[in-house]
Amino acid sequence: MDIMVVGVGGQGTLLTSRIIGKTALDAGYDVKLSEVHGMAQRGGSVVTFVRFGDKVYEPIAEEGSVDVLISFERLEALRYAHYVKKDGVIIINDCRIDPMTVVTGAKSYPENIIEDLIKSHKVYSIDGLSVAKELGNSKVLNSVVLGFSAKHIGFTLEDWLTMVEKTVPPKTIEINKKAFLAGYNKYEVFMIWNKEIECMSREDVTLLQSERLVKLVDYVYNNVEFYRKKMDAVGVKPSDIKDIKDIVKLPFTTKDDLRDNYPFGLFAVPHSDIVRIHASSGTTGKATVVGYTRDDLEIWAECVARCFSMAGVDKNDIVQIAYGYGLFTGGLGAHGGAEKIGAMVVPMSTGNSKKLTTMMVDFGATAIACTPSYLLHISEVLAEENLLDKIKLKSAICGAEPWTEKMRKEIESKLNIKAYDIYGLSEVMGPGVACDCEYHQGLHVCEDHFYPEIVDSATLQPVAEGETGELVFTTLTKQGLPLIRYRTKDLTSISYDKCECGRTSVRISRFKGRSDDMLIIRGVNVFPSQVEAALIDVEEVTPHYMMIVDRVNNLDTLEIQVEIDPKFYTDEIKGIEKLTKKIGHVVQQALGLSAKITLVQPNTLKRSEGKAVHVTDKRKLY
Amino acid sequence: MVVKQLSVFIENRQGRLGEVLDVLKNNNVNILSISLADTTEYGILRLIVNNPELGKDTLLKEGFSALLSDVVIIKITHETGSLQKFLKIISDADISIEYMYGLSVEGASASIVLKTSDTIKATTVLTENGIDTLSGEDISKL
Numbered sequence: 001m002d003i004m005v006v007g008v009g010g011q012g013t014l015l016t017s018r019i020i021g022k023t024a025l026d027a028g029y030d031v032k033l034s035e036v037h038g039m040a041q042r043g044g045s046v047v048t049f050v051r052f053g054d055k056v057y058e059p060i061a062e063e064g065s066v067d068v069l070i071s072f073e074r075l076e077a078l079r080y081a082h083y084v085k086k087d088g089v090i091i092i093n094d095c096r097i098d099p100m101t102v103v104t105g106a107k108s109y110p111e112n113i114i115e116d117l118i119k120s121h122k123v124y125s126i127d128g129l130s131v132a133k134e135l136g137n138s139k140v141l142n143s144v145v146l147g148f149s150a151k152h153i154g155f156t157l158e159d160w161l162t163m164v165e166k167t168v169p170p171k172t173i174e175i176n177k178k179a180f181l182a183g184y185n186k187y188e189v190f191m192i193w194n195k196e197i198e199c200m201s202r203e204d205v206t207l208l209q210s211e212r213l214v215k216l217v218d219y220v221y222n223n224v225e226f227y228r229k230k231m232d233a234v235g236v237k238p239s240d241i242k243d244i245k246d247i248v249k250l251p252f253t254t255k256d257d258l259r260d261n262y263p264f265g266l267f268a269v270p271h272s273d274i275v276r277i278h279a280s281s282g283t284t285g286k287a288t289v290v291g292y293t294r295d296d297l298e299i300w301a302e303c304v305a306r307c308f309s310m311a312g313v314d315k316n317d318i319v320q321i322a323y324g325y326g327l328f329t330g331g332l333g334a335h336g337g338a339e340k341i342g343a344m345v346v347p348m349s350t351g352n353s354k355k356l357t358t359m360m361v362d363f364g365a366t367a368i369a370c371t372p373s374y375l376l377h378i379s380e381v382l383a384e385e386n387l388l389d390k391i392k393l394k395s396a397i398c399g400a401e402p403w404t405e406k407m408r409k410e411i412e413s414k415l416n417i418k419a420y421d422i423y424g425l426s427e428v429m430g431p432g433v434a435c436d437c438e439y440h441q442g443l444h445v446c447e448d449h450f451y452p453e454i455v456d457s458a459t460l461q462p463v464a465e466g467e468t469g470e471l472v473f474t475t476l477t478k479q480g481l482p483l484i485r486y487r488t489k490d491l492t493s494i495s496y497d498k499c500e501c502g503r504t505s506v507r508i509s510r511f512k513g514r515s516d517d518m519l520i521i522r523g524v525n526v527f528p529s530q531v532e533a534a535l536i537d538v539e540e541v542t543p544h545y546m547m548i549v550d551r552v553n554n555l556d557t558l559e560i561q562v563e564i565d566p567k568f569y570t571d572e573i574k575g576i577e578k579l580t581k582k583i584g585h586v587v588q589q590a591l592g593l594s595a596k597i598t599l600v601q602p603n604t605l606k607r608s609e610g611k612a613v614h615v616t617d618k619r620k621l622y
Numbered sequence: 623m624v625v626k627q628l629s630v631f632i633e634n635r636q637g638r639l640g641e642v643l644d645v646l647k648n649n650n651v652n653i654l655s656i657s658l659a660d661t662t663e664y665g666i667l668r669l670i671v672n673n674p675e676l677g678k679d680t681l682l683k684e685g686f687s688a689l690l691s692d693v694v695i696i697k698i699t700h701e702t703g704s705l706q707k708f709l710k711i712i713s714d715a716d717i718s719i720e721y722m723y724g725l726s727v728e729g730a731s732a733s734i735v736l737k738t739s740d741t742i743k744a745t746t747v748l749t750e751n752g753i754d755t756l757s758g759e760d761i762s763k764l
């Protein structure tokens with residue numbers, strides 16, 4: 001790791017680099033510390049490098065290779081920004097000290113330094129002097145700035161405080177520790193979009209959820225016949241629901257309920273109040289239709305904005321949305337949130353990798369939202385076209401399909417970016433129900449709008465915190481299609497611990513599988529039952545089939561093997577080709593996904609006893 | 623004369639062709655001619671055998687997709703232009719050829735298996751033009 005500390009003589013830059021160097025040394029690293037412009041007299045530019053790793057040979061870092069630049073002055077940051085690598089960080093103590101050239105009037109002090117640096121780098125600034133003054137000693141500025149920078153360098157808070165204690169003059173230990181902590185706590189890696197909600201205390205969250213649940217239950221009981229009947233059947237009245245704990249008294253809702261009430265049966269508002277429709281695959285034949293009111297769309301954008309903020313995206317970013325636009329919630333959902341943040345949004349949709357990579361380079365896109373497998377594919381296209389060093393991408397918000405930590409690492413190293421996991425399902429809202437922050441310790445749920453429960457998928461009883469079970473959501477604020485205890489069939493666990501990022505919102509862990517047989521192929525939800533239903537309409541084949549899902553060159557492939565019925569066998573290639581095409585068309589219609597159809601000889605597909613095995617998934621996603 | 627051709631659907635997997643041939647051999651069905659039309663995934667094996675009905679029944683029993691279709695088998699002499707001659711007769715009669723392949727028979731003449739859009743009509747025009755076609759009986763004696 002390469003750290004560069006710059007400033008003006010007398011600001012304590014040298015002491016700062018020494019503390020960093022010694023902390024690294026104590027942690028067992030090889031450390032090289034060097035002072036380049038050693039003119040530490042008052043007013044001169046001071047530059048030091050701290051390099052540490054398993055073995056460091058050169059004391060001085062090259063331009064474009066520094067991980068963290070800590071600058072004690074604005075202009076000094078600008079002067080040395082070219083040393084910082086693409087995904088490096090610049091930390092600026094926001095103050096102005098005029099160099100001689102400005103004092104003598106030979107040059108003018110540049111305006112908007114921080115605003116300009118933000119365009120090319122991740123910049124964090126702090127008014128260190130004010131913090132130090134608040135503590136009653138402007139001399140501890142360097143400890144404030146160091147504390148503010150610490151999370152980017154690494155090591156534990158304890159390591160740092162121990163070293164501060166060992167390094168500073170004995171009389172100033174307490175005040176320097178205080179200063180370090182003040183800087184440390186001021187630091188926020190990324191902006192938290194809605195701090196009031198995302199960092200709310202557990203008691204306040206519970207109160208808010210209780211209040212909203214009471215309202216919701218009353219709302220659905222009076223506006224949705226389905227819920228009224230369901231509640232009446234189990235003898236629960238809206239008045240029985242007094243706080244969030246009472247949620248267990250309510251009946252569950254499933255995807256089949258949505259199908260049975262196709263298309264608009266579960267809507268709680270008249271059609272005139274619905275402004276948008278989305279749809280996803282149903283378990284059989286009919287799609288699952290979701291309706292949104294204007295307020296629903298507003299809340300959706302708010303949730304997605306929180307997620308994009310977790311990924312470090314702000315209004316200075318250029319975001320390519322490469323989820324499909326249309327009935328699928330991915331494209332328009334991510335789009336709304338990115339717009340709300342104020343980023344420059346490029347609605348790419350899917351299907352044209354070449355155009356996407358060209359625009360990524362030409363526009364200087366800094367963020368992308370798409371499925372993780374598509375992003376891996378994009379990284380290959382970029383590599384083929386020798387464009388990898390021409391992109392400005394910093395972060396990716398990936399979702400709509402399960403992916404592994406291994407895939408995240410692969411994406412991050414191939415593209416030299418940070419990748420984040422966004423989760424959602426169209427029935428509940430779409431992407432943005434939850435997202436992981438830079439600590440990647442589970443996905444923060446927007447729990448003020450979506451109340452999560454984990455239940456045993458067999459008994460439907462709640463499991464203990466931390467245990468794996470089926471994720472269930474209640475939409476606390478939705479108007480168009482409110483859902484009570486909707487069973488997602490996604491298997492995960494839940495944690496209420498406060499996250500290192502400062503958010504208190506509940507986190508769900510990376511998904512561990514599904515409690516049903518749904519597959520997600522190229523971001524599209526697919527149920528084997530859909531294939532079965534589609535094949536019934538093709539008289540030339542037997543009802544036996546096998547789906548083979550794989551990932552080739554980072555793109556999901558689906559092959560469906562079907563047995564040709566001997567009665568309809570033809571001895572002409574064109575006849576068989578026609579049949580293959582016909583089945584392909586029927587499947588495409590049913591799944592919204594193209595599949596390779598392979599005809600096989602009768603009686604060759606495995607017939608298993610009991611529940612037939614219809615899927616071979618070679619992707620190993622969980 | 624109309625002859626019954628036996629055809630079988632096989633997946634393009636190792637050993638599949640051998641399985642078909644084994645079934646036929648074990649049931650004393652002799653193969654006189656064989657042609658394989660294949661794509662990357664599967665193939666259609668077309669056979670002229672001494673006992674097509676038996677061939678079909680045994681294959682079906684063994685779980686293969688097999689069927690019989692009508693073809694014409696023409697004797698042609700080894701002289702220049704004989705193939706063109708009968709092709710012209712057929713096209714003049716507005717009959718299209720789906721596919722054709724050779725039937726290995728010893729001697730001075732060769733035979734061609736011909737699948738056309740209209741087998742009966744093809745047989746008729748060929749006979750009218752003095753071209754010999756083999757019958758099923760001829761085949762079974764070969």
Ligand SMILES: [Zn+2]
Nearest residue numbers: 437499501503
């Ligand atoms: Zn977090």
